[in-house]
Amino acid sequence: MLTDPERPLVALATIDAATRSLLATAEGFDDGDVRAASLLPGWTRGHVLTHIARNAAGGTRLLTWARTGVESYEYPSMEARAAEIDAGAGRPAAELVDDVRESARRFADAYALMPDEAWARTVQWTSGARHPAARAADARLTEVLVHHVDLDAGFTPRDWPAAFTSRALDSVAAAFARRADAPRLRLRATDTGRELGEAETVGTGESKAVGDGEASRASEATRTGDGEATRTGYGDATRAGEALGNTGAVRAGEALGDAGASVDGGASGAGGGPGDGDGLVVVAGAEASLLAWLMGRSRGEDLTGAAGVTLPFLY
Structure with missing residues (x-):
């Protein structure tokens, strides 16, 4: 079996x-x-x-x-x-x-x-x-x-089935946690009470991944059928070639991620943004809104903590 x-x-x-x-x-x-x-x-x-x-x-x-x-x-x-x-x-x-x-x-x-x-x-x-x-x-x-x-x-992303949204959010949070060029994110889903991404380990100052569900397996489901992730994102106003993502993300292949790209018009390289003082960025909102932001289908206006955060291309 x-x-x-x-x-x-x-x-x-x-x-x-x-x-x-x-x-x-x-x-x-x-x-x-x-x-x-x-x-x-x-x-x-x-x-x-x-x-x-x-x-x-x-x-x-x-x-x-x-x-x-x-x-x-x-x-x-x-x-x-x-x-x-x-x-x-x-x-x-x-x-x-x-x-x-x-x-x-x-x-x-x-x-x-x-x-x-x-x-x-x-x-x-x-x-x-x-x-x-x-x-x-x-x-x-x-x-x-x-x-x-x-x-x-x-x-819209609000129309995605809840099971898909939950599984995909596990996947994307896990993918960002593995990325050296991504900001350290703690995601708080206000509609389900779940927390994903990184959290502080009390008394050590070290971070650990948090989240529920089989995130590593779920990441296999969220990558596209082309073998790797379709790269998309909201960014600057560039529209050129086979660009993906509303108003910004230029398609440059099918490999997952790109260390030189960013979302929201941010600078290339390592991600960053407002956080809680130790580099950890806390972003809260409904699961569908969090996923849409991370996947480049939203600028995150309906989230708290997303303003000014630079994200690398992921999907």
Whole structure:
């Protein structure tokens, strides 16, 4: 019997529900709407929808590899991936929506065909990273939910399911704690009472990680299906190339993080900001608001303690 870490963290029904919600949004677009800008600088809604569809196709290939043992790579290369997105972005709205729907159906079929033992088999993402196939299923939910927000059509981080938000916040807090270029963060979720990130160890002055849930395993679910994290963020007003993140974060590959980038227009290098006197930055707010800020989907106006904090790119 497989242990929990060898199974997907999210059920197919959860992915399907998120996909139906995204499709309901996309089906309201006309051809003009899909030419409009998304929340990702340099990308229209057509780019976002094409990416969601190509991600499903790549995930289907990874699951097929795990099930059959026949190598079937996510994308031929990162360059090919980018070219596919650019080539598909200008299609009519109906064609874009049909592509998202049919690619999602094929992904669901591939998920349903997976025998239990196949989830633990290692496959390789385009970045070269190798992980159990369960990672592809978990990451698909992140792709659908986060990019639904990026369509800028009324779906916001507050609409993310609570279970996803909680798990993803565990993941992101753990990722920041591992980053040498990130500020030391203590996150206080005012709606759930949870605390994540770093906390002072009484009497020693040393910090330790805090938080509940299986953060290290959850981090596998929150990284995107492209093998590593999609890098996004709110920052300065630059909109160039394949930039990601509303008004700022320039896409520069798929590796998790970038020591030279920052959010909120801050300086490059190590993060920082107001804290409690020992370099620890305490930020409080609802879990969805905390996650949106850390993932670059918010400037943190609805949080306390976030003003002036510089964050490195993460997702």
